[in-house]
Amino acid sequence: MITPMVHETVVMEGHLIDSDVLRRAFNAIVEEGGAFEILEFRVGRTNDEPTRAVLDVKAKDPAALDRVLQHLSYFGAATQTGDARWAPAEADGILPDDFYATTNFDTLVRIEGRWVKAAAQKMDCALVRREGEPTCVKQRLVRKGELVALRGLGIRVKPPERSRDYSMFGFMSNDISAEINKGIAISAAAREMRKARQAGEKIVVVPGPAVVHSGGDTALARLVREGWVDVILSGNAFATHDVEKAIVGTSLGVCQMSGRAVEGGSRNHLFAINAVNRAGGIAAAIETGVVKSGVMFETVKRGVPFVLAGSIRDDGPLTDVITDVRDAQMAYSKALEGAGVCLMLASALHAIAVGNLLPVAVRTVCVDMTESVPVKLGNRGTMQAIGLVTDVGYFLERLESELRTV
Numbered sequence: 001m002i003t004p005m006v007h008e009t010v011v012m013e014g015h016l017i018d019s020d021v022l023r024r025a026f027n028a029i030v031e032e033g034g035a036f037e038i039l040e041f042r043v044g045r046t047n048d049e050p051t052r053a054v055l056d057v058k059a060k061d062p063a064a065l066d067r068v069l070q071h072l073s074y075f076g077a078a079t080q081t082g083d084a085r086w087a088p089a090e091a092d093g094i095l096p097d098d099f100y101a102t103t104n105f106d107t108l109v110r111i112e113g114r115w116v117k118a119a120a121q122k123m124d125c126a127l128v129r130r131e132g133e134p135t136c137v138k139q140r141l142v143r144k145g146e147l148v149a150l151r152g153l154g155i156r157v158k159p160p161e162r163s164r165d166y167s168m169f170g171f172m173s174n175d176i177s178a179e180i181n182k183g184i185a186i187s188a189a190a191r192e193m194r195k196a197r198q199a200g201e202k203i204v205v206v207p208g209p210a211v212v213h214s215g216g217d218t219a220l221a222r223l224v225r226e227g228w229v230d231v232i233l234s235g236n237a238f239a240t241h242d243v244e245k246a247i248v249g250t251s252l253g254v255c256q257m258s259g260r261a262v263e264g265g266s267r268n269h270l271f272a273i274n275a276v277n278r279a280g281g282i283a284a285a286i287e288t289g290v291v292k293s294g295v296m297f298e299t300v301k302r303g304v305p306f307v308l309a310g311s312i313r314d315d316g317p318l319t320d321v322i323t324d325v326r327d328a329q330m331a332y333s334k335a336l337e338g339a340g341v342c343l344m345l346a347s348a349l350h351a352i353a354v355g356n357l358l359p360v361a362v363r364t365v366c367v368d369m370t371e372s373v374p375v376k377l378g379n380r381g382t383m384q385a386i387g388l389v390t391d392v393g394y395f396l397e398r399l400e401s402e403l404r405t406v
Helices: 022-031 062-075 182-199 217-225 236-248 263-278 281-288 297-304 325-333 347-357 372-379 392-404
Strands: 006-014 035-042 051-059 086-088 106-111 114-117 126-130 133-137 147-149 153-160 201-208 229-236 306-310 339-347 363-368 385-389
Touching: 006 062, 006 385, 022 035, 022 051, 022 062, 035 363, 051 062, 062 153, 106 133, 153 263, 182 201, 182 339, 182 363, 182 385, 201 217, 201 347, 217 297, 217 392, 229 236, 229 325, 229 347, 236 263, 236 281, 236 297, 263 281, 281 297, 281 347, 325 347, 339 347, 339 392, 347 372, 363 372, 363 392, 372 385
Parallel strands: 201 229, 201 339, 229 306, 339 363, 363 385
Antiparallel strands: 006 051, 035 051, 086 147, 106 114, 106 153, 126 133, 126 147
16 A cells, blocks of 8 residues: 655756756655655746746655755745744743754744744854844854744745856855865955945954964055954954064964074063053054054054954954954854955954854855864855865965055
């Protein structure tokens, strides 16, 4: 006796073929034990015309069908009927067992028959009804009684689509290779920064301490001075070595003029932290003349916001560092509002942290001397990032030169 299968009609629209979305959706159905029949298929013939596919998706029972539909929602598939389901949080920070977990892709939620775009898009959040609208909220910030979206019907994502016009920042363009033409990639980054400035979007920089060690801080300071940086998100180490260089001329005890380690230089970063903290923080140290140059100097002088997030390994730290990781995450998230471009410069810890807070639409470049950092970034969900394996000092010098070229 053949057991009848349960089924649901789903619709997919977009650049389904050239973005490889349709093939991956078909694979997902089969891998989840389901089956499908194509009811309608219309191919878009221009850049602006989307492809449309209507599928009859089948599974052996309702639970299996729910799993298939949940998987398909991440490819932008939507059922033709059914609003999103909601359940109240039973306590602060405690979600219903069947809660929906967000991605960094734009998410649409069906409420009373209309599709509503979720606010504050970021990955690894719950979808919560706030003022009637779906909002991405970190688990710990969900309050008792708030309505939380459940997996299943009425939720779909809008996957990024590969542009039919060539772009280094096309869909899933995070190819990582030391052999990529650095000049082309850096020119593309400069173009995107110009576009972001024209569109009123923020340009975010996430620098690691190697920016100072490599000498790239000089070019980065010029970029800040020239108005190409709107936000700096980093940690204690970067700011510490930046002010160490400004105060005593070394970075991690290495003279930045000769490239040689100085005798007793291992205490220099501690000396710099002490001097800045004695002054009352980075801004006060600049106002009183303790710090007279560097990236943080230009940042404060130009009024560029910065957030320094602490870690368990920090020396000091500087008084400007936010040592509560929850507060630091919230400050990062707030600073990223309106971001259009993000440059991650020789930083693993803070680059990955920022990547987890970025929507996929933010054009992202990750620069490091090894492939491991951009690979980790992509593995943790920041698939839009271009990985550029090169010296960060060279990258910044070349980028600053590109941006000076009209």
